[in-house]
Amino acid sequence: MDNEPMWAADRVVAPTPGSAITIPKTTNEFAIKGNHLTLVKGNQFDGRIKTDPHKHIHEFLEICNMFKYKDTENEVVRLMMFPLSLTGEEKTWLDELNEGIIKTWDEL
Template identity: 30%
Template sequence: MEGEGGAHNENQNRRRSIGDAFTYTSSREFSSIVRPTMNDRLAEMKPALLQLISSNQLSSLDHEDPHTHLYTFYELCGSVGVSGADKEALLMRLFPFSLNGKAKAWLHSQPNQSLTTWRDVETKFLARFFPLSKNTEARTAIATFAQGADEPLREAWERYKSLLRRCPNHGFEVELQVQTFCNGLQPQTKMILDVSFGESVMFRTAEEAITIIESMASTDFRSQHGRSSSHKRGVLELSTQDAVLAQNKILSQ
């Protein structure tokens, strides 16, 4: 009898009413990303990394760029110095902490345990936050690049490179990238660069052209900081003498 009573009590403990079925859920084990096992060394580093990653979260706001977010995330995780399976485990374990707001809600909307590799996570993430429509917009921004009327060469070059980074699969060959940039420059800037190129960018390889642009942009930066704040800022902010000196330096290399 005692045994039967114990079994009866156990059945009562297990009893779940229809109402319970609709009100009781446990999300404790829910995770759209499969959590790989981390070795002891990575587990010890995790708290410090979490703080860094949590300070660089993506919330899916209009001004946020998913590729830049991934670059930053890779950079932070790369500081640990692991590879192979350990790197995969680190990325998959920490990525959820790099998201916030709508981006975090998207991750939670994925089926439980559906993302089994880092490639799955990255592919799904970019498909959601960098769809074909955004890819098209980014490619158009590259193709129609134009230097601002008062934009120094240095800032124009940095902005153009930023456009390229935000769309890694833009499909523009390096030669077309250089030509597009040069075609979008203001006439005064383009004239100075053409002299440095040797009449035209078409006479240079892409690598040579980029080296010259980088050098001119650096000269432009130094020129800006060498002038007083009261001096009116020009398109390239190089005097004729500055331009000639920069040209001679480049051509003598």
């Protein structure tokens, strides 16, 4: 049964929600650098008891501060990258928040 496609099984599939984080508009287009993505994904937070959320945020900000994107506020980059720094239950937590509820880094 696990190998059957979703539509063949008798299951309810919830619609994919929009993001809880609203990314501010930027005046220019830019792409996140591959090595920046690698560093963030290598420092993912899963919310387990023995992990420290404060340390995760500190390390995430250190990684983000290593990279500058021309004419783009650091806050925009942080908001774009943060979901990639979560995994497991923490990613589920973020995904289940109401759409568009977070508009600034301070709110996050």
